[in-house]
Amino acid sequence: MxxxxxxxxxxxxxxxxxxxxxxxLILGADRRYTPFQAARSAGVSMDLAARFWRAMGFADIGxxxxxxxxxxxxxxxxxxxxxxxxLSEAMAVQVARSTGQTTARLADWQIDSFLEGLxxxxxxxxxxxxxxxxxxxxxxxxxxxxxxxxxxRQLAAATGRVVRAQDDVEMVDRxxxxxxxxxVGFTRLTRRLEEEELGELVEAFETTCSDLVAAHGGRLxxxxxxxxxxxxxxxxxxxxxxxxxxxxMSHDETMPxxxxxxxxxxxxxxxxxxxxxxxxxxxxxTSIAPKDTVLVDEAFAEELGRIGxxxxxxxxxxxxxxxxxxxxxxxxxxxxFALQPMWQRPVRGLGVVEPWLxxxxx
Numbered sequence: 001m002x003x004x005x006x007x008x009x010x011x012x013x014x015x016x017x018x019x020x021x022x023x024x025l026i027l028g029a030d031r032r033y034t035p036f037q038a039a040r041s042a043g044v045s046m047d048l049a050a051r052f053w054r055a056m057g058f059a060d061i062g063x064x065x066x067x068x069x070x071x072x073x074x075x076x077x078x079x080x081x082x083x084x085x086x087l088s089e090a091m092a093v094q095v096a097r098s099t100g101q102t103t104a105r106l107a108d109w110q111i112d113s114f115l116e117g118l119x120x121x122x123x124x125x126x127x128x129x130x131x132x133x134x135x136x137x138x139x140x141x142x143x144x145x146x147x148x149x150x151x152x153r154q155l156a157a158a159t160g161r162v163v164r165a166q167d168d169v170e171m172v173d174r175x176x177x178x179x180x181x182x183x184v185g186f187t188r189l190t191r192r193l194e195e196e197e198l199g200e201l202v203e204a205f206e207t208t209c210s211d212l213v214a215a216h217g218g219r220l221x222x223x224x225x226x227x228x229x230x231x232x233x234x235x236x237x238x239x240x241x242x243x244x245x246x247x248x249m250s251h252d253e254t255m256p257x258x259x260x261x262x263x264x265x266x267x268x269x270x271x272x273x274x275x276x277x278x279x280x281x282x283x284x285x286t287s288i289a290p291k292d293t294v295l296v297d298e299a300f301a302e303e304l305g306r307i308g309x310x311x312x313x314x315x316x317x318x319x320x321x322x323x324x325x326x327x328x329x330x331x332x333x334x335x336x337f338a339l340q341p342m343w344q345r346p347v348r349g350l351g352v353v354e355p356w357l358x359x360x361x362x
Contacts, residue, residue, distance in 0.1 A: 029068035038067040042075035056100035098271045177238030179262035180286040186226035235303040242294040261285025264300035294358040301356040310337040
């Protein structure tokens with residue numbers, strides 16, 4: 001049941017149609033219940049059941065007999081968590097919504113990009129429709145197992161971050177580095193490139209960004225076509241990601257120029273997304289960054305200095321290096337990054353901001 005489609009959206013007039021057979025294969029059960037019957041069987045009110053289904057992204061279907069035993073079990077489980085006091089009703093709805101939104105996007109991607117490519121008509125003369133059923137039958141258990149594996153891995157990582165948080169407040173309102181990476185001139189590209197070329201460019205951009213962010217210990221929050229949002233617990237990690245993105249994209253002739261903005265501060269996390277002034281500032285820094293550069297805010301620059309990844313003062317660092325060369329002082333630390341203060345400028349909604357240009361040192 002893809003998000004947004006009613007559970008009974010397939011043609012019930014032809015029980016042998018491929019759509020009905022595929023639904024039965026994927027859901028593993030026949031239609032048995034109307035929404036009212038499913039809610040009553042699960043022991044929940046129709047109002048609560050409707051809230052759960054809408055949160056998961058399923059459209060209202062009236063009282064069509066379109067639901068299965070799995071739908072009843074899902075309602076019973078969510079309601080049971082509320083009755084046991086493990087989740088509030090509002091939190092249970094959030095669980096339904098976050099799961100529905102995430103899996104809807106995954107399902108759409110798999111059908112649009114994965115299955116469509118594998119079900120091109122073959123030399124056998126079979127149509128795509130005729131190939132789809134046996135292909136789904138073979139892939140379904142493997143994809144299901146893989147989905148559970150990845151989810152458990154991600155849950156373990158997220159739980160570890162929460163456990164390492166110093167207090168309850170930090171679990172929700174945390175100090176993070178937040179960065180945006182934005183393709184320059186993307187709007188002009190949309191008018192110049194064919195749809196297929198544009199899709200390939202966006203996919204390559206998102207793939208490169210997600211790989212680099214993950215490889216260096218950050219988290220990809222979301223992709224917005226020509227823009228990605230990422231975060232990191234450590235300013236040094238975020239700095240490395242930002243510079244790596246610029247370096248990688250600049251060596252790819254098929255890619256437009258890139259600009260990156262990063263800010264550091266308190267961030268509110270909800271349903272896998274991040275909100276707050278720090279996020280807004282990172283977005284604004286991205287919009288004013290020259291192409292192929294990384295701009296950071298003052299708090300980020302101070303944090304890099306605090307953890308020893310960049311000198312607090314370039315003048316002091318240069319003096320220390322000179323003293324070491326002359327034998328009158330100790331060798332300065334080996335800094336990874338350099339920071340150069342840029343022009344101050346007013347930023348809408350955030351007052352006057354002093355960006356810093358982030359580069360590698362050396």
